[in-house]
Amino acid sequence: MEFPCPLESAKFIAAHSKDVSVDEEEVRRVAESLFDKASAEEFGLAGWKTLHELNPQAASEEAVSWVFLVDTLNFSFWSEQEEQKYLVKYKGRTYSGYWSLCAAVNRALDDGIPITSASYFATMTLDQVKQVFRSDTEVPIPLIEERHRVLNESGTVLLEKFGGSFLTCVKKSEKSAQKLLHLVLENFPSYRDEAVFEKKKVSFYKRAQILVADTWSVLEGKGDGSFDDISTLTIFADYRIPQVLVHLKAMKYSEELMKKLREGTIFQSGDKEEVEIRGCSIWCCSLICEHLLKLYEKKGQDMREKINAVLLDYHLWDYARDHREEMKDTPFHRVRCIYY
Numbered sequence: 001m002e003f004p005c006p007l008e009s010a011k012f013i014a015a016h017s018k019d020v021s022v023d024e025e026e027v028r029r030v031a032e033s034l035f036d037k038a039s040a041e042e043f044g045l046a047g048w049k050t051l052h053e054l055n056p057q058a059a060s061e062e063a064v065s066w067v068f069l070v071d072t073l074n075f076s077f078w079s080e081q082e083e084q085k086y087l088v089k090y091k092g093r094t095y096s097g098y099w100s101l102c103a104a105v106n107r108a109l110d111d112g113i114p115i116t117s118a119s120y121f122a123t124m125t126l127d128q129v130k131q132v133f134r135s136d137t138e139v140p141i142p143l144i145e146e147r148h149r150v151l152n153e154s155g156t157v158l159l160e161k162f163g164g165s166f167l168t169c170v171k172k173s174e175k176s177a178q179k180l181l182h183l184v185l186e187n188f189p190s191y192r193d194e195a196v197f198e199k200k201k202v203s204f205y206k207r208a209q210i211l212v213a214d215t216w217s218v219l220e221g222k223g224d225g226s227f228d229d230i231s232t233l234t235i236f237a238d239y240r241i242p243q244v245l246v247h248l249k250a251m252k253y254s255e256e257l258m259k260k261l262r263e264g265t266i267f268q269s270g271d272k273e274e275v276e277i278r279g280c281s282i283w284c285c286s287l288i289c290e291h292l293l294k295l296y297e298k299k300g301q302d303m304r305e306k307i308n309a310v311l312l313d314y315h316l317w318d319y320a321r322d323h324r325e326e327m328k329d330t331p332f333h334r335v336r337c338i339y340y
């Protein structure tokens with residue numbers, strides 16, 4: 001099975017894109033604005049645990065299983081109306097979007113449901129999935145049937161090929177992020193996030209790459225998670241990163257695309273506009289990373305251990321979370337799919 005490289009795909013898409021463009025001047029400005037932040041503690045790997053209370057704080061096999069379960073379901077949390085959305089209350093706080101998924105998982109674990117165990121989610125019924133991911137509003141979690149299907153599929157593969165444990169799959173990657181990425185793509189079909197653009201097969205692999213990144217983070221970059229090639233991953237092309245890149249002016253949409261987005265058009269996975277938005281986002285962030293490293297080099301600092309697409313992505317994603325209000329006039333693209 002052959003898997004296109006997401007970075008090469010992104011370069012090709014950006015070179016042929018009609019409705020989305022990367023502004024090199026603004027990319028440079030964004031890199032400069034990130035310069036001081038990039039050397040701060042919370043920009044680093046430790047932020048994954050210290051900044052987010054719902055993430056596992058351990059680096060155990062159970063914590064790795066939590067990451068696998070969550071990233072298998074890490075897609076499509078946006079709601080048609082901002083005020084009518086899926087929410088989950090957990091330990092006195094109300095969570096939305098991606099964090100509502102994590103809250104529901106932790107709520108299930110507290111209730112004694114072994115939701116992170118492959119032998120459980122391989123044979124979960126639709127009703128059990130509805131119960132575990134029940135909403136605290138009238139709005140259910142989107143794509144519940146697809147979530148049920150990918151849970152059963154992924155759990156079955158884990159049991160059949162990796163003894164029920166994702167850590168076994170991680171160990172087979174022999175501390176290579178690229179090897180783990182390919183093991184995930186070969187074995188778990190729901191992670192094969194690909195499209196055809198200008199007659200060429202292209203890839204984004206958003207969930208597969210974030211699974212590798214979150215595994216690196218939960219293992220704190222140590223032991224089985226000390227991937228020496230982690231910087232070969234790209235950012236994860238979801239629907240928030242493009243929104244924040246446009247907000248920061250590093251990426252631009254044509255008038256007609258902006259109009260469609262403002263109208264709330266729902267695109268299909270693989271549509272030309274969707275592919276251009278996702279490919280240009282990956283390409284734009286690889287340029288921001290490049291500029292950031294150059295800025296540090298000029299200062300005689302080698303930051304290759306500290307700056308990579310994963311940490312830039314985490315930072316931009318958290319930024320988008322913390323700047324919802326300022327970003328409300330910048331639309332995000334809407335696709336209902338299991339890839340992001």
Ligand SMILES: Nc1nc2c(c(CN[C@H]3C=C[C@H](O)[C@@H]3O)cn2[C@@H]2O[C@H](COP(=O)(O)O)[C@@H](O)[C@H]2O)c(=O)[nH]1
Nearest residue numbers: 048052074075076077097098236238239241314317340
């Ligand atoms: N590019 C990128 N996309 C990410 C994440 C995460 C969560 N990762 C965090 C978890 C632990 C670490 O601290 C990471 O920071 C979720 N998503 C995607 O966002 C969308 C949900 O957005 P909203 O509706 O606003 O919650 C949806 O497509 C989901 O798949 C990320 O990190 N990068």
